[in-house]
Amino acid sequence: MMIIDDEPIVGRRLSRMFERDGYEVETFIDSEAAARELENRTYEIIITDLKMQNVDGIRILETAVEKNPDVKVIIITGFGRKETAKEAFRKGAFAFIIKPFRFEELRQVIRKAEKEIRNFSSG
């Protein structure tokens, strides 16, 4: 799992929790570095902020889907408009979550994503 957000606290807190849940987590503050990393490795789940310097969340989504069409991208954003959400879904986003959110909320979404991945690989 990959977490990209230029707010360092988000990465810090989320990685701690998801690692405890048993996921393998990689956090990035710099979206450009994350995009470079995506070229090298495939992730199953990506959590990314939308509004960031350099490379924004939509671009991360595009890059990731291009690399791995089955990737589950969850977008988290401070301000979400319907149009952006629609665009994200069209481009293959798994979920669109608006800040501030509860950790539990995100956890449910991740679980669902994980289930889909398992179903797909088993079936």
Added chain:
Amino acid sequence: MTGEFMQLKIWHKMIIGISIPALLTLIGGLWSYKYINDVKKRHSYVQIADDLKEDVLEVRRNEKNYLNYRDHEHFKQVLASITVLTRSIKMISPATIDEIGKDEFLLLNRTSTNYSTVMEKLHAHFHQEKQSIEKVREEGRRLETFAATGEHKVGLSTNFILNLRRLEKNYMLFRDRDSFTQLDNALSQLKGMVESCYDCMPYVEAIRDLFASYEKSDSGIGELQISGNTLEEITDRIARRERQHIETFFTITQRFTLIALILLCTLGPMLVYGTASYIVAPIIRLTEITKKIAEGDLSLRAPIKEHDETFTLAVSFNTMLDHLQLSHKSLEKSMELLREKQEEVEKCASVGLLVSGVAHEMNNPLNNISLTAETMKEEMDVLSHGELNECLQDILNQSDRAKRVVENLLNYVGARKSSAVERLDINSVVNESVNLITNELMVTNIHLNKNIPYTPLYVKGDHNKLEEILVNIMVNAIHALKDADPGVLSVSISHEQADGQVLISIGDNGHGIPESDLKNIFEPFFTTKPTGLGTGLGLPVARKLAREHYGEIEVESKEGEGTTFKIRLPVYEENV
């Protein structure tokens, strides 16, 4: 008199100005027409006089011929020419005669009649004279034969007689005193030689008659010539006088033309200039006023003095100005309204952006706080003391951040408006603002390059707001200079007298602004700074505050070289 004259309308003035010279020209023209007519008449008189003179000359020429030949033919010619003369005189109209001189014509008539009479008498006399001559010749021949027959008892020599006859011939030929004396002497000799020679007597008698006849014809010729001369004199006089008339005419014309020319050259331009300036003067006065008004003084009015067309013009002009001034005022009012409206509209337009910005800026710290709080709640037992402390610190920082966002936002919206507008020395405002950041400059090792005049330069405004503008921009410069070595911040003030503005320049040699960002930096929430460091409200707030002071902020920047912000504010003017 001038006052009354001033009341004339322009076109009246123009008519007068044009008609006076035109009238003068007309009078001059009529006068010259009549004058030339007179000259023509006088010229015809000269012609008449010349013709008369010619006729008289013809008479005299014929007279001379006649006196040479003394025959009937030439007599008739003389009479014919006299008739021509009298006919010419008769053909002259009475009016012309009056003009030339009645007396002269009376004299002329009388003399010509007299001339004819004398002529006729002379002719008759000449006829008799011819007979006398024949008689002399006859008697002479008889005397010759008498002497030749030899009956000369008295000793009458043939030679003497022959000499006598020669002398007689000479006398008839020359008719002068010499030949007469010679003949007379010879006759006296003859008388002395033959006393009571009866045969000699008829000859002597005939010669005597011839003497008398000659004498008489001489006096007749004299009379004729006197009469002829008189005729000549009269016609001559008339011709001369008429010629003189014409000459006087020409002299007068010449002088008159010269005087007219001189007047035309001297008075003409003066008259033209005078009339023109007299006509144009009110227009010029009006033009001068309009020029001044055109330069912007709408309170001026055209003088209403003249009672000509410029009066109407000035009145309409002034009415127009009244309207103009009114609409100018209302235009200014609407402009102000418009400006207010525009601000409102701008506010509305940026509300959307603002909302999304606020949401983003607020939701991020809130999200951070809630995530941290959740972590603490879930992991309460597991967290170390240090970790717990970190979490708490994060929460505090994030709430501070949220507070800052709200603060800046309020600034931007102008909710904390507590304007205290006063007359301020912009130089000291800038100095105080610079003082606020000196600490920061020292820590970041930035060199300050300050160029602020000592003489006060006043603007109208709110001290705190002006300070906020300056500090926002200077803090941005300090941020941009983080990696510069050596970083230089320059602050300068100059008075742009022509525009009545003060120009504050704040420049740095930091990383600059990319061309693509330049149009965005004044947008609320536009920031290139790492999250939490900038809200992107500094410049929009600064611009808003500057506009509140009727000023403007501009930026010049080149990536990698530096940035200069220019703040322009209107200089305080006593009368505004």
